[in-house]
Amino acid sequence: MEIKVFKDIMSANQKLAQTNRAYFKDKSIAAVNVMASPGAGKTSIILEIIKALKESMNFGVIEGDIASSIDAEKVGRLGIPVVQINTGGGCHLDANMIKLVVEDLELKENSILFIENVGNLVCPSSFDLGENIRMVIASVPEGHDKPYKYLSMFETADVIILNKSDLLPYIDFDMDYFMKGIRALNEKAPVFQVSCKTGGGLGELFEYCKGILRRSSFDLNEN
């Protein structure tokens, strides 16, 4: 018996990503795919940005997790449109999941939509969600060798954040080695060193976020 193998998963995802991209363009929404290891601080970064800028900008959030709605509840307390996707074991979000929930958010025009992916430095990087910007968050305690091991994630990032910089005094973290690893893969992504605990470095990140809508070209073939 011949068994055919379905190899077209990625192009099926790509078509739906294009549908999402068209939706975002139509509403002038900048979608930011936020990717990181478990516990690197995805939710904390998103919360800090929204708290700092919500008086002057519109936001929405899609929270992706294998299980639980812990993160969506944190966002909901800020009065921001939010929806939780539980993948039920799946290790990444895909374009179809975003398509299924995004209209329910009823986002205003000119919003920034943060899509917090499942905590995973591997699989999410392969699945285009239709986003305008790929935000990758590393954290100091994960160690300085992550760009050498998780190439695709750092290679395809549009912006990279190094979180938990308050822990630098307690951890052997070679900043030059870390940056050299990033720059070998990715010459142009800005890198922000921040601490959600002390607030250090967040001001510069907020300035970057203020420019996201302006810089998003809404090119349908961007990713």
Next chain:
Amino acid sequence: MEIKVFKDIMSANQKLAQTNRAYFKDKSIAAVNVMASPGAGKTSIILEIIKALKESMNFGVIEGDIASSIDAEKVGRLGIPVVQINTGGGCHLDANMIKLVVEDLELKENSILFIENVGNLVCPSSFDLGENIRMVIASVPEGHDKPYKYLSMFETADVIILNKSDLLPYIDFDMDYFMKGIRALNEKAPVFQVSCKTGGGLGELFEYCKGILRRSSFDLNEN
């Protein structure tokens, strides 16, 4: 055109895992599948255990990473049989990869074989490698909510290690909440709180490892 979908990946993996399990039993090798997020300290824990016990016990290591041989080089410096598997993008090890490399290690009888999986709290938990023991490492900076989000990993663990306890004074980590999350999924896995940096708690982990060979029943249907 009808496209058939190949659904039998898991059972194909399971057959090869059984082959590995039989090999381990035949040589009285206890295989330990070490799983964690990126940067939780898998390699550091393995190195500490080997350094402490290598005079009295036999070890071997299989290092899994998407790219690089950074970790295998660290193990190699201890004079321990080691092989690196680069998955080339793959987010977990599988039984076939182990089967392909394990004989080349030429492990002695009564060895402990550490298999360091790809840094990922999701996918590795679904792929039986033929191991006797599943060791899951969490780390303090990842946060106390990990057992609530990565259920399968904590549910199927035989032993759980909480690493980087030296960072507890600098991080809001609710130990009761963390333990409650683990015990809701897993009643019996011992939990060791350690710091590879200060050495705190490692003595108890070493005692546990001394008993791994004795406790491994080498039951071919264990996992």
